[in-house]
Amino acid sequence: MDWIDRGTSIEIIPPSEFDFKECLVYLERSDREVMHQVRNGFLYKLIKANQEPVLLKIGKSSDAIHVEFPANYPSSKSRREIAAYVWELFDLERDLTPFYEMASRDKVLHTLIDKYHGLRIIRIPDLFEALAWAIIGQQINLAFAYTLKKRFVEQYGEKLAYKGFDFWLFPDAQTIASLETDDLKGLQFSARKAEYMIGVAKEMASGKLSKESLLQKNDLGEMQKALIAIRGIGAWTADYCIMKCLNSTAAFPISDVGLHNALKMQLGMNRKPAIEEIKEIAANWKGWEAYATFYLWRSLYDEGL
DNA sequence: GCCCAGGTGTCTG
């Protein structure tokens, strides 16, 4: 991690192949998003550092990512945590050279890496948030998923108000573990979704499931197995969370509808590709399936889908 | 009104 602590702000020196504006396009994809705001080229996000909520204002100059603290100044210890958080959020540890090398010779990806050069996977560092968001998004359209997430966060999350805007922390697993399914059904969760959500929260609150223990597995198959063992987490949710939270570029949510639509578009098909066809197309992506998927998702925001 | 949605669990042959 390459960063400079300036006391009242911090600077993070990103690697090459990083385009902040491209990342903002992805972050701006829904106007119902509650977990952050994008305004005037800045990303505003509330996070918890050293147990304290801190509002971040993240911008980019020619050579550095600048993080300012409009609402309250974090301690020195917190500033280090914040730098690490931003580093993880934009997946800055990754060397994209091998991905671009592979993609430049790929018939689907080569145009995308040109158009979105420097886009990195925007991560969800909090495992409970990643799992909860995936469960919310199962089998409903994305617009409604954002509505449900907003209600959920505004009901059970922590808020910081600053200059007339509300910024939110995602609810803790502990809070959600103590709910009854009817509580979530009141927010228009289906009974099934409510059960999954509370069940996963209980696993995390009890410590049986944690980001640390999953990261220790250090093997994609083992990680998938551990996640899929939990009720409500199938292959898609497991791979989505590994891709967004658990730091593997080989995770591949192959059944994802967005992926299917993006491929249909990129290949000029009049139907969505079958799983077997996708496996053939993706044979060339070995080790970079998550990045391929992410760039394909990004392509959907250009096509009016 | 109808089809689809960033799926999963369960049941059946």
Add this chain to the structure above:
DNA sequence: CAGACACATGGG
């Protein structure tokens, strides 16, 4: 082990 089906509600 593949295939059918229920779930549950909004968006377009």
